[in-house]
Amino acid sequence: DAVVLGRHIGESFIRYRRLVPREAAKAVESYIKERRWRVAGLITGSYLSGWVQQDGSGWWMKLFRDVIFYRLYHRIMDVIHYDCGKLPEVSSSTELENQSLGI
DSSP states (O other): OHHHHHHHHHHHHHHHSSOOHHHHHHHHHHHHHHHHHHHHHHHHHHHHHHHHHHSOOOHHHHHIIIIIIHHHHHHHHHTTSOOOOOOOOOOHHHHHHHHHHTO
16 A cells, blocks of 8 residues: 555645645545545455454355355456566656756
């Protein structure tokens, strides 16, 4: 999550050559839009995983756990391996300009 947030704020920083509060708020908003459904899926998957593994040992739970859940488990685990994208790069000349401006 931090890498994705850093990417959004970094793109704003590169565009304006400094951190503009209004644009930082827009960067956080775009981060939220990008991450909302992935986080909801992670929370749901975590809850279901815990529920299936801890809830009793009745025949129907064993059937659900062994036949259905573990077949779908690899799809839940695929969510963990998320490509965050690349962080934007700032050239050293831009860094020197910002230092000379006191930013």
